[in-house]
Amino acid sequence: MAGLFANARFIVAALALALIVGVAAPAGAQQRNSDNSVNPTASAVKEDQLLNALKSGPGGGDSISGRVSIPDQKSGNLIQPAGQAWRAFHEGALHWLAAIAILGMLAVLVVFYLMRGMVKLENGRSGRSIVRFNAFERGVHWMTAGCFIVLAITGLNISFGKSLLLPLFGADAFAAWSQWGKYAHNYLSFPFTLGVVLMLLMWVANNIPNGVDIAWIKRGGGIVGNDHPPAYKFNAGQKVIYWIVVLGGGCVATTGYFLMFPFYGTDIAGMQLAQVIHATVAVLFIAAMIAHIYIGSIGMDGFSRSRPAAA
Ligand code: HEM
Known part of the structure; x- marks a missing residue:
């Protein structure tokens, strides 16, 4: 009985994990905008996405800028290829x-x-x-x-x-x-x-x-x-x-x-x-x-x- 209960706990945990991964993958994909550029202000931008965005485009890609709350908006420029x-x-x-x-x-x-x-x-x-x-x-x-x-x-x-x-x-x-x-x-x-x-x-x-x-x-x-x-x-x-x-x-x-x-x-x-x-x-x-x-x-x-x- 105890073994059955332990197996059930394992199955529930595995299902929960699968659910989290399933939800997280589309969320990660949303960090790319519709024009395929990276949204650097997304809550969890992955470093490799930023680096890939830098490689694409002529001359090494475009600048990657985000939003900043200080008056100097130039400081929002994260990477300038x-x-x-x-x-x-x-x-x-x-x-x-x-x-x-x-x-x-x-x-x-x-x-x-x-x-x-x-x-x-x-x-x-x-x-x-x-x-x-x-x-x-x-x-x-x-x-x-x-x-x-x-x-x-x-x-x-x-x-x-x-x-x-x-x-x-x-x-x-x-x-x-x-x-x-x-x-x-x-x-x-x-x-x-x-x-x-x-x-x-x-x-x-x-x-x-x-x-x-x-x-x-x-x-x-x-x-x-x-x-x-x-x-x-x-x-x-x-x-x-x-x-x-x-x-x-x-x-x-x-x-x-x-x-x-x-x-x-x-x-x-x-x-x-x-x-x-x-x-x-x-x-x-x-x-x-x-x-x-x-x-x-x-x-x-x-x-x-x-x-x-x-x-
Ligand atoms: C009115 C005259 C000049 C002004 C206002 C000026 C200003 C500057 C400034 C602001 C920098 C950048 C410093 C930094 O990155 O922290 C610089 C770099 C440099 N300056 Fe001048 N400079 C003047 C004249 C000269 C002259 C006459 C020479 C040599 C004959 C010279 C040679 C250099 C060199 C080799 C660098 C380094 C460049 C680099 O590796 O980035 N400068 N200068």
Whole structure:
């Protein structure tokens, strides 16, 4: 009798379980809307349904958004598939681009220096010095250059610090360094932008390309070969550097402020684009400035303050 009772209890329990499963399966299926998209606000969304929804559709599916009760409705965006393309750029293509541009430029300059050496003054120093840039111009140049160097180091730390420095510094020191780096990157952007604007205004008239530049380029500019072609205040090479600074600086500043003040000027897709442009232009800019620093230092004689020739 007791065995019969135990069997009956087992049968009732099995029937109850079957009923629950039978009811739950259609309820689970209802988490998909009629257009076959997932309803992320359903009471029990399954993770694999969300992941499957992400795989479907061109470009990895649509965003998955739910409802939130706070005023900022953007926070209801659970998954944004375009972020995966952005991450692929940030973790992959950007690393290659930066390595090729920056290390490639260094390698080219080392080879060039070994082959060409320092470009010497033809007839030594004249003993006379002339004011080529006044104190204000020099101040603007060094303010902008100083900011640029810090922006470049702290920017590269955002891109590469985690893989290159974190293992060396350890987590605590890397976190402190990155935090200060981020403050520096944010705050020094303002004097950097001011410097770029002042350079634009101070030197634009002398940097409009003209026919003399064509002749200068055709004659190798004095750095390729031993010719010494004439130029006005700025030669064609210096004009190229000038426009890289003005246009590159304007570009990193514009895109950088979109990132620094998120959602004021654009949405998440716009910020991803801004970040891609910012990082791409920044690494090319750094490579160009390495060449500028080379020519302004060990690449060419006369970079130090002109001293009167010994009598
Ligand atoms: C006005 C000028 C600039 C502003 C407003 C600015 C702003 C920013 C902001 C807000 C970020 C994102 C930081 C983060 O993700 O926490 C960033 C990243 C970065 N910046 Fe700048 N920046 C400026 C100039 C520069 C310059 C001149 C360089 C280099 C020459 C540079 C290189 C970078 C790099 C490499 C990153 C990291 C990109 C990444 O891996 O995501 N920035 N910048």
